[in-house]
Amino acid sequence: VATGLADAVFLAKEFVNEDDFVVALGDTIMDSHTTPNHLSRLIDYHQEVDALCTLSAERIPMEHCSRYGILDVKKYSNPSNKSTDKFIVNDLVEKPSIKDAPSDLAISGRYVFKPAIFDYIEKTPYGKGGEKQLTDAIKLSKKGGKIAALQLADNERRYDTGSFALYAKAFVDFCLKDEEIGPELREHLKNLKL
Template sequence: MRIRKAVLPVAGLGTRVLPASKVTPKEMLPLVDKPTLQYIVEEAVEAGIEEIIFVTSASKHSIEDHFDSFPELERTLEKKGKQKELEAVRSIQNLAAYASVRQPAPLGLGHAVWCARHLVGDEPFIVLLGDDLVDPDTPCLKRMIELYEHYQSSVICLFEVPEENIPSLGIASVEHVAGAADTFKVKHLVEKPSIEEAPSNLAVAGRYVFTPDIFAILEKTPPGKGGEIQLTDAIQVQAEAGRCYALNFQGIRYDTGTPLGLLTTSIAYALKRPDIAPALREYMRQALAEHEGR
């Protein structure tokens, strides 16, 4: 069955970027002139996704509003002849079909994904996390979908991390798949292990392709680390059954979940913009020269 739907869990409080995320969802913090979440939606659409399912919470109204129509703004832009801005605003609501569901309590990423079960139905689907961005020049979703279609199993995205980052991530034990240089078979997953306990330095990035049986597994998954229902624990069940593969991702990934990550990602995306990059480079040269001269 073709993958048509993507689930975006965006119910978290964004505590790592407080106070910026106190009233503005961390996923709506801007990278240049677009919220972070819009880049992720565009990534999903580029991979062929037709329906976006947001798993939100009570404080996340602005997410649904951003991807909805805004007639008053559109009329104002039209009257002022701001056609470029009007097209940009209208294009957002036409990227995909949108739906949303509430996560009633912060019970973990696994629980957030489970909350989307009725909207997904009995279909394979993608999950994309709201603070992980993949550089558009090094996409991963289309290849992950190819692996799903070949193996008819769930597929996760793995990337190598420095040793000091291991305790904050999900880490995988894998074996290579013969004849597929970029493909692993996942043997074991552990959420946020110590460096000594980690089975490898391969961490789970915020991109997943799931077979629909993940919902039944999540329903039976007890709370794990932090008292939350961990998505990693449910994937482990699939891995033990031989039904989980991984893409060995060699592209560029950005973490916008910290102030430094948000800032550096915004700079990276601005440097891709021909209308912004020259002036930004000049500012950075001057700023660095002034700093070094102090």
């Protein structure tokens, strides 16, 4: 039985074997119309820097930092890197207060790992609520490898679907963007007596 996100990830150990792998949180939807898309760029960057863990990240309002894992980062420097969205992670803090938040860069529900993360998950102590936190395992993994982060592009968006209201908002946004049902839904919304 998984108690916490780290335990849930650990359940994939035998399936993953010795391959790098992606964790995509089920309560997060990415709207990415860039080419290549965000997940492809995340995997490419993970391989480029040979990171043990590469995180998807997004800028958030500071008043929301207590809802997320927040990153302390430095820009990835490489002569061929002209990008401003690539980072090396110095530290990460799970759900800090505003005063304890090292930045406004939050983990956004997509991860690429080397299988070595399983060793760190095993070593991670159970924390609040008797759960193993994935953030704690990632912090511990800094001892054995690089942690990288790739920020969402300006035209990409992460939808949190972890509550009924957030799910409904995401559903409506995607429906409105759909060529087939968008016009009909817009007309319906205009006619609602709100």
